Amino acid sequence: MNRFINRRRRLSSILLLVSLLILPSYAAAGTEDGKWAYTALGDSLAYGIQSDGSAGLSYADFLADDLENVDGLETFTKAYAVPGLTSEGLLSQMQTNEEALQSAAEADLITISIGANDFLQVFSKNPDELKNPEVVQSILQEVGDNYGQIVRQIQAANPDAKIFLMGYYNSFPAYPEEDQKLFIQLMEALNETIQSVASASGSDYVATFDAVAEDYDTYLPNPKNVHPGEQGYERISEEFWKAVKPYVPVSADRIAGADRYETAVEISKQGWDASNTIVLARGDHFPDALAGSPLAYHMDAPILLTKERLPAEVKKEIQRLGAEKAVVLGGTEAVSPFVENQLKGLGLTVQRIGGKDRFVTAANIAAVLNGEPEQAVLANGMDFPDALSIASYAAGKGYPILLTKPTRLPGVTAAALEDVDSTIVAGGTSVVSKEVLRALPSTVRYGGSDRYQTSALIAKELNPSDRAYIATGSDFADALTGSILAAKEKSTFLLVPPDHLDASIAEAAEKFGIRHFTILGGTGAVGPSAAEKHMEAAHE
Structure with a gap:
């Protein structure tokens, strides 16, 4: 990523002109020079677990690259993204980890991917439980409550931050079609819950379901692993960038x-x-x-x-x-x-x-x-x-x-x-x-x-x-x-x-x-x- 370090002069008049031409009406966050501090919170998707189980680039890394490409990135961290983290785990992190909360408090941009593991931990132990509507509703209620508290706590510490909440994709496209129906219904219900949190909190919701569905073979190359490959993460980041870019100062x-x-x-x-x-x-x-x-x-x-x-x-x-x-x-x-x-x-x-x-x-x-x-x-x-x-x-x-x-x-x-x-x-x-x-x-x-x-x-x-x-x-x-x-x-x-x-x-x-x-x-x-x-x- 190339940082402009050679001879350069800021053009305030042109900057204002371009802002008038193409910026939307809402206010821009960022430091005095228009650059953002970006913190990525959440689970293995924010951390970057790959389809082969190794650690690598996440959607957050690609999003940080997008910001860097337009000279809009001040700092970036995904240090508080934890593989396997549930909504309860992220809420606990925000309540007990002072460094994590401080990172969110100082950020101009925060992305969150959380909630899928609340279902996956049940699925790994007893998948039949997810066929019980009462169990599913209980999990959704807990995710919604935890997620709402997470966002409210971040906003109390940092009311000016732009927060983007990630919706989930179908993690099991290789399963038989009949079995997929259950997973798709679960993800649709989870995404509706996340959207409700976003709407209630004034945050932005980023859908990824349809984007990943465009090419499961490329984006989810390992049928035995729910994580994307690098191309999948890059595709998810494109959806984040579409949502984030209108807020980025020119x-x-x-x-x-x-x-x-x-x-x-x-x-x-x-x-x-x-x-x-x-x-x-x-x-x-x-x-x-x-x-x-x-x-x-x-x-x-x-x-x-x-x-x-x-x-x-x-x-x-x-x-x-x-x-x-x-x-x-x-x-x-x-x-x-x-x-x-x-x-x-x-x-x-x-x-x-x-x-x-x-x-x-x-x-x-x-x-x-x-x-x-x-x-x-x-x-x-x-x-x-x-x-x-x-x-x-x-x-x-x-x-x-x-x-x-x-x-x-x-x-x-x-x-x-x-x-x-x-x-x-x-x-x-x-x-x-x-x-x-x-x-x-x-x-x-x-x-x-x-x-x-x-x-x-x-x-x-x-x-x-x-x-x-x-x-x-x-x-x-x-x-x-x-x-x-x-x-x-x-x-x-x-x-x-x-x-x-x-x-x-x-x-x-x-x-x-x-x-x-x-x-x-x-x-x-x-x-x-x-x-x-x-x-x-x-x-x-």
Whole structure:
């Protein structure tokens, strides 16, 4: 889990803007910087007993990862989750274990899974007792009473905590269908009891029954064990995250340098402690760099930028990374022989991937990336926005980016597509015409009325995430170098106007429920002034 530790600046105005755009109306918990302390209480499901009986990751661990991914986690503990714990056991823990109660008292987020063992302990001794309605009703009454006391005690110590109560799944899907009816009825009755506690206490209920039922073989792989495997815990955590995410405060930070060259260096520092390879592109001329993101991601290498001479900060970054190889994008008109010699002077071996024009360069990059890809991305090579909007997605998938003219498919691009089964086209008909599409293998187009709507559409349809990297759509450099970091972080990527968040971007953010934004570049690239304008408009 990557914590933002490098150069960053909190953007209060953008943070407030995003909050207005996508936060629900209820108040956010958390520390002053918006991060949460999370305590997981309960039984073996909170602890993480696996389907083979070993200890491992629980749903709580995955939920903590989700919070960490949006820079929303301050602390996490599941130290007070106990395998085999019953509702009476958890109530006793809250009443007698001062450390456990203190952990709950200091938490912003608390999840609880308790109640199933109240039935399982009876089932393990005398399963026929569970066929007696009076016995079942007595257990349900005790679970409800204990659970209610547990939540009330936590709320008395911590009235501001967000509490989420887990519903249970069918633990015995491998049993004969007739026998399962009893278990399903018991779990449905238990879940109704837990829901009642949640409703009465103002807590949130998280259903898991249907989610686990989607694929019992995958989520409960051992028919002799009631516990999920790791994939099952991850699936349960997804249901928790759906419930928790609307409460999570939106956060934002910025990765920026004094100019595009230093911003690329700061992005490199953010994503790489070391790298054997760097990819180098011209910082003031986009054509040869457009197709470089998938190659850089494949090599796990940052993209750095150069002028006619290698900037001093870039030299320092190459040395910090301990790089031994440089892959130069474009011919000598893009990156000069002098720069190539500077790289060699730093002790690097140099591989140049170029061609007579941008289309040949892109085809050559595709060949180095993957000689015969099954799928490729096609974008207009005469401008940069659409290629960069899809760059992080293409990089993560290993798809090469090939370039075209608006109304004619270059021969070198057509040749590179000969062995490709299908094509993703980035951009509307004004940038990649219908005539070009007819020359392509099986094609899906993602294009809006302008670069920003295209960016939002690609993000929504291909690359949704709880976090987003944002770069200006009026220049290429920050989007190019940041696309690799976005791919590494499995984040969505959005282009925005330099002075405001376009309406389509706001729509995408609302649909995703994005909870962390990283802005790439200084305020000259994406400025905070428009955020204030949006806030003023929102209050009118």
